[in-house]
Amino acid sequence: MRVVGLTGGIGSGKSTVAKMFESLGVPVYIADERAKKLMNTQPNLIKQLKELLGEKAYDANGLNRAYIAQKVFTDKALLQQLNNIVHPAVADDFKVWVENQKTSTPYVIKEAAILFENGGYKNFDFTILVTAPEESRITRVMKRDGVTRQSVLDRIENQWSDSEKVVLADIVISNRDLEKTLPIVKKIHNKILFKR
Template sequence: MVVGLTGGIGSGKSTVARAFQKIGNVAVYFADDEAKKLMTTSSIIKNQICKEFGEKAYQENELNSAFIADVVFSNKEKLATLNSIVHPEVYTQFKAFVEANKDKEYVLYENAILFENASAILCDKIITVIADESIRIQRVVKRDNTSEIAVKNRIRNQWKDSKKALLSNYIITNNTSDNLLNQIMKIHNNLTQ
């Protein structure tokens, strides 16, 4: 079984994913991390990114994440172009990951843009992590050492929590006072019954 895990930037998806990893025989695929790795290691992706975004896209053979983020999070067409370059490779890698982890209780597919890039079709169940926007902004400003405006631009490029929630089987609320582990355990027990 493949369980999608999504949520807006700063919602705490990765924290939730790591908690699922600790409580059961669960394999977790972190799509964002794998995409970043592929953008540095895949010559096919690197060539296409350079062609679309110019030589500034890479510095000393490493992805210039700040430059790419500035371009794509202020231009929806550029974001769609980047996703169309990276997503097919991530998809291929994810299929192999699922195959390699057939012995697990389930595979958790952590993906910030699960709905936006149509990856939800790969999932048997979907969990959305939500948090108040002000908390999300604080988390990302602190984590990425970025500006509030930059975070708001990224939030604008993602679906609203309410839209994701309508298409999800489970919702986890991850504000500071929420009992995160209880929510995770309840869902894990439900998935493994």
């Protein structure tokens, strides 16, 4: 079974592309969703995050994402410390998830915002990068998350640029128009299925 990494900057549409692969029957691990679950359920993680970010990291509903985003996306050192806590837990969870997939599945996908920045791309058989024009990304995230333009720019600032990622990616999907993206995904899917 092949393990494929799928990534892209915030607002690029990587989650939408992941859903397209999922609709084709491919098991997809969404790292951000799993990270949220782990951060809300693993006592050791909760303890470490409170020590790093303070008690306000959690509220009555669990993980206080708005508070955490406000703290870490304007402080690169703090973001790195957060990643150093969360990423190993997600990596361990992903290994268990892969082992639990059907052996008849030709490949699985891990969708994650950060694959190249932390060297994680080396753990995949190959990688797919989803790109989109920056202005489209900003507009999408503002609409999706109800945040300010500056908030989105702060997050983009903390990620590698597409030009840095393109040189490491095996496949690049330019996600300008969803109607044109789906046939590209189908083509990639077929290529993976029949690749020897």
